[in-house]
Amino acid sequence: DTGVSQDPRHKITKRGQNVTFRCDPISEHNRLYWYRQTLGQGPEFLTYFQNEAQLEKSRLLSDRFSAERPKGSFSTLEIQRTEQGDSAMYLCATRRRLGTVFTEAFFGQGTRLTVV
Amino acid sequence: QQPVQSPQAVILREGEDAVINCSSSKALYSVHWYRQKHGEAPVFLMILLKGGEQKGHEKISASFNEKKQQSSLYLTASQLSYSGTYFCGTEDVKGSNYKLTFGKGTLLTVNP
Numbered sequence: 001d002t003g004v005s006q007d008p009r010h011k012i013t014k015r016g017q018n019v020t021f022r023c024d025p026i027s028e029h030n031r032l033y034w035y036r037q038t039l040g041q042g043p044e045f046l047t048y049f050q051n052e053a054q055l056e057k058s059r060l061l062s063d064r065f066s067a068e069r070p071k072g073s074f075s076t077l078e079i080q081r082t083e084q085g086d087s088a089m090y091l092c093a094t095r096r097r098l099g100t101v102f103t104e105a106f107f108g109q110g111t112r113l114t115v116v
Numbered sequence: 117q118q119p120v121q122s123p124q125a126v127i128l129r130e131g132e133d134a135v136i137n138c139s140s141s142k143a144l145y146s147v148h149w150y151r152q153k154h155g156e157a158p159v160f161l162m163i164l165l166k167g168g169e170q171k172g173h174e175k176i177s178a179s180f181n182e183k184k185q186q187s188s189l190y191l192t193a194s195q196l197s198y199s200g201t202y203f204c205g206t207e208d209v210k211g212s213n214y215k216l217t218f219g220k221g222t223l224l225t226v227n228p
Contacts, residue, residue: 033216042118042203042218043158055213091157093216101165102214104148105205107157 004029004108006092012114013082020078021111023092031095031102032075034067036088037110043091049075082115089113117141119206121219128194128226136189136222138204147180147187148205148216151198158203161189191224199226 005024013019025032030051035043046065047057051072057065064082069075079086089112093105119140126134138147146165150158164180164187175192191198201221207214 031214035218040221040223042121042220045118045215045217048215050213056215093158095214095216104160104163105150105158105216106160107150109157 004092004094004106006090006108006111008111009109010112010114012116015084015115016081018078018080019082019113020076021090021092021113023075023077023094023108025074025092025094026096026106029094029096029106030072031097032069033093033095033105034075034077035091035093037091038088043093046077046090079113082113084115087113087115118217119147119204119219121202121204121222123222124220125223126225128224130196130226130228131193132226134191134194134224136191136202136204136224138187138189138206138219140185140206140208142185142206142208144180144182144185145207145214147178148207149178149187149189150203150205150218151200152203152221153200161202194224194226196226196228199224 007022033048034046037043047067049069064080067077089110091110092108095102122137149161152158178189180187203218203221205216205218
């Protein structure tokens with residue numbers, strides 16, 4: 001499978017627990033984005049990386065959210081002390097650079113988080 | 117700041133046409149269009165990079181008015197398979213970081 005891979009696909013956790021999601025990009029895709037999507041809404045920007053460098057983190061995100069992309073390959077998104085409001089689909093998308101522009105975004109299937 | 121899409125929802129009969137609009141308050145470098153079906157990941161439709169550019173793929177085409185910071189997606193002779201939520205994604209001109217921000221989506225339902 002040469003697409004964007006996310007793991008796990010589903011996660012149910014108790015409020016207050018920490019969770020970590022993983023995204024494996026398409027090979028040679030050096031731009032990686034994390035989005036959060038709730039029912040009936042568009043993907044909400046969380047953060048993005050160029051290789052291992054985190055370029056921006058959404059101001060809407062609390063300090064409970066952190067993301068990493070060590071060595072510019074896979075990325076992890078961690079949510080500490082989860083709250084019920086964190087329940088959502090977490091999408092990863094990657095892009096490849098072609099000269100001075102980037103290609104379209106390829107999305108993973110997402111991780112659906114349910115906080116109970 | 118995320119782009120604004122209109123309308124929020126459209127219901128069509130098979131064979132009818134629809135237009136979905138996307139606008140931004142910022143000067144745009146590009147506009148992307150994606151379609152998402154229930155329970156699936158968004159799938160790429162097209163990118164528009166230049167002012168006044170129009171692209172097409174079979175019966176789905178789009179335009180990009182750089183000066184007005186607006187884009188429109190045109191679906192002609194709609195098919196049942198066109199049903200889904202359509203998102204526009206925009207990259208603004210500021211800097212060169214290519215941050216991709218999405219609108220809230222337009223739910224398109226095509227009925228027989």
